[in-house]
Amino acid sequence: MPQSSETWEYEPVPRTAQCLFRMAWQLETWLRTMVYVELRASRVDWEEPIKKSVSKWPPASLTSDKTLHHMATPHQAALSYLTFGQLWSVISDAAMWPLFEPYFPPKSNVEVKVEEVKAIRNRVAHFREPHPNDESRFRLFLQDMEPGVRSFCERYCVDKVPVDPADDVVTDELAKSWQQIGYGIELRRPLGWLYAPSRHREAPLLNAQLHLLTHRNYKRGSLEGVIYKVTFSNNKPNEAFDIVSFVENTQGLHKDIIHILLPSPEYEPAVTIPAIHGVEATAELIAKFLRMGLDNRHSNSRRNLDRAKLKWPEYVLWPGHMLTFFDEDMRETVLSLE
Numbered sequence: 609m610p611q612s613s614e615t616w617e618y619e620p621v622p623r624t625a626q627c628l629f630r631m632a633w634q635l636e637t638w639l640r641t642m643v644y645v646e647l648r649a650s651r652v653d654w655e656e657p658i659k660k661s662v663s664k665w666p667p668a669s670l671t672s673d674k675t676l677h678h679m680a681t682p683h684q685a686a687l688s689y690l691t692f693g694q695l696w697s698v699i700s701d702a703a704m705w706p707l708f709e710p711y712f713p714p715k716s717n718v719e720v721k722v723e724e725v726k727a728i729r730n731r732v733a734h735f736r737e738p739h740p741n742d743e744s745r746f747r748l749f750l751q752d753m754e755p756g757v758r759s760f761c762e763r764y765c766v767d768k769v770p771v772d773p774a775d776d777v778v779t780d781e782l783a784k785s786w787q788q789i790g791y792g793i794e795l796r797r798p799l800g801w802l803y804a805p806s807r808h809r810e811a812p813l814l815n816a817q818l819h820l821l822t823h824r825n826y827k828r829g830s831l832e833g834v835i836y837k838v839t840f841s842n843n844k845p846n847e848a849f850d851i852v853s854f855v856e857n858t859q860g861l862h863k864d865i866i867h868i869l870l871p872s873p874e875y876e877p878a879v880t881i882p883a884i885h886g887v888e889a890t891a892e893l894i895a896k897f898l899r900m901g902l903d904n905r906h907s908n909s910r911r912n913l914d915r916a917k918l919k920w921p922e923y924v925l926w927p928g929h930m931l932t933f934f935d936e937d938m939r940e941t942v943l944s945l946e
Contacts, residue, residue, distance in 0.1 A: 624738045627946070631746050632692075632729045634943050638757055639695045641931070644687055645764060646707040647698075648866045649823070649882045650832050657704055658687060661697035688922055692729055696722055707833070710763075710824045711756035721749050750943045757942045759824075761934040764835070764880075767819045770798050775828060778836060778883055779818055781891040789895040792902055814902045815841045818894065821880070831890075834883035835866065838894055840876035840901040847905050849876040851913060854904040855920060862923065864893055870913065872927045876901070 647654040659665045666686035690698075699708045700722075705715065712718045728742045770776040779797040782789075786802050792813035795802040798820040804812040816838060823833030842849055854877060855868060862868075866880040879897050883890045915926055925932050930942060 628732045661694045765934040766936045831883040839878040850904045850906045869925045869932045871932045
C-alpha cells in the first residue's frame, strides 16, 4: 500500500556515512596542511613536487570553481583542489617521504591502509552504501594517525631552544641591523633579547617574540624545514591591535610566508616564515612584519573579524584552528572519532 504524502520522507543519510564523512574530512584537511607546511618550509619552489602528481596545473577543479565567481569560496591555493589520491602521491613520493615520515606509521604498512581509506572515502563521496566494517577500519586508521598529527602540531607550534647560536643564524643577522629596524620594538629571540634602541628601551611600543620551529630531521647548519614564528603583543592595555589592517597591509609579503595565525579576537596575530628563503631574506621578512606590527597598533576599538565578509584565503588560520592554540601539554585528542 503506497504511503500518503503526509508520511513520505527523504531516505535518511546512514549514520555510518555521516561518521565516515567527518573522519574523511579531518584526514584530508590535515594531510593538505602537512603537505603545505612541509613543502613551504623545505623548498623555495614548493609547488614543483606537487605538479608531478597531477596531469594539469593548476588543477581543472580550481578553474571550474573560480568560473562560478558568484559562489566562489576563499580558497586560492591550487593545493586545496588536489584529490586525496594526489595528496597521497605527493606524500609517498620517495624524494618527499623524509618530510612526512615522522607523522605516519611505517610506509609499507600505511600504503596498504591508505588504499583501504581511498575506497571508503570514494564510497562516501559518491553516495554509496558503506561496507559494515568501513567505520571500524577508518576509525583504526585515525587512531594510528593521532600520534603523528600531534607530532606535526608540536613541530609547528612548540619552540625549539637552539643548542648553540649557530642554530639561529637568522636572528643573528637581524641583530646586525637592529639599531635601524628595531625602533620601539622589544624582541625576545630564541636565545636572548633584542631591546628597543635609544629612548624606547625602557618603554617599548611593541613587544614581539621570535619562535624557532624545526623538523624532526633537522640538520644543523641547514635552513631546510626551519620556520620562524613571529608573535606580537601590545604592552599598553588601552591599545588594540588592528588585525584587519595588519593582514591587508602585509598582502605584498604573503607569498613568502606560510600562515597568519589568529589565536582569538582578543590576541594579536602570529606569522610563520620559512627560513628556506635564505638568512638575509628571512631576516628582512621578519623585520618587515615587525614594522607592520608597530604600525598597526591603534588606540581605537578593533574592527570586527567577520570571516564571511573578509573572505581571507586559506593561509589565514582563524580562531579555533588547532594550529593557533596547540600546546604540548594538551592531552585532548586532535582527531575526533565520533
